[in-house]
Amino acid sequence: MRDWVLHLDLDAFMAAVEILRNPELRGRPVIVGGNGDPTTPRTVVSTASYEAREYGVHSGMPMRTALRRCPDAVYLPTDLPAYEAASAAVMAVLRTFPVVVEVWGLDEAFLGARTDDPETLARDIQRAVTDKTGLTCSIGIGDNKHQAKLAAQFEKPSGVSRLTTDTWTDVMGERPTTALWGIGAKTAKKLADLGLHTVNQLAAADPAVLAARFGPTNGPWLRYLALGRGETTITTAPWVPRGHSHETTFTHDLTDPAAMRDHIAALAGRLATETEGRPVIRVTVKVRSVPFVTHTRQAKLPEPTLDAATIQQAALAIFDRFAQDRPVRLLGVSVEYA
DNA sequence: TCTGGGGTCCTAGGACCC
């Protein structure tokens, strides 16, 4: 018996929940995103069913692009409460197994398990999730969260894959650095400029060079990722958010400063009702102007507060520090807790 | 591909103090 980390990833989660609610959608391309009207500008795909992915549609893609690629798909608005309920049902199924469950967003979880046969455990979990909720999932098995997370992507949908320290170099060594969980396009480009294209090259890189380029924490961490290392602690402790935010991208640009101020006040007022008793210590305002230029301004409050009017006034005072000379496509407010 | 919304963490640089 030994310890394993499993990562469970629900397949095409939001689309799958919609198909459960309306079985006539089964087998058809289903695309969930925005208000469900794919002609609305400035909205993006949240989840595409596997049938829709055949047309090159994926999450993050503008809805209008999805419509061009897949005009016959069924387009649906996002329905967060429905996804939260389905997610909770899945997590409850996981907790019936002798595993430690760490919820990682709506459609993912890490599981800590002690067993001789993690594949059989994974198949048992998949079967139970599907029997009880109708949803399918992929499961990755690893020595740590990083390995398990990557393994879960190897065979989707409904797959079970294992990636461990023993197989790491064989499986990952020649892949591009973007294959690692935490390295995106920007970092990959900077690594390529240093001559580091593959996981093996990054693993063999000089930590001092990485630290000089990416900073004292991030530099060494990149190499750590490339060596296949990662967090092994699984915790059931509920996540305590550091802060909350709300933002709005307007379908049509805002040009009226009074309307902008009203919107900032509304966003701040909404946040003030969502603190769950945690005092706010900092407020940040975000403005995205035409064409697509984003700036933030923030202020630490003189003292922690729960008072809605104080939070709104702080947000407005911060907003008034922006040069207001361009049409605005996005306004946002975020708060940070003590 | 004309680019959402909600999060987290890190870094650089300036202000200020001793």
Place this chain on the structure above:
DNA sequence: TCTGGGGTCCTAGGACCC
């Protein structure tokens, strides 16, 4: 009295993830 160096706090922005 023409100028050091360290520590801490704060702000703005960047990168990544789902």
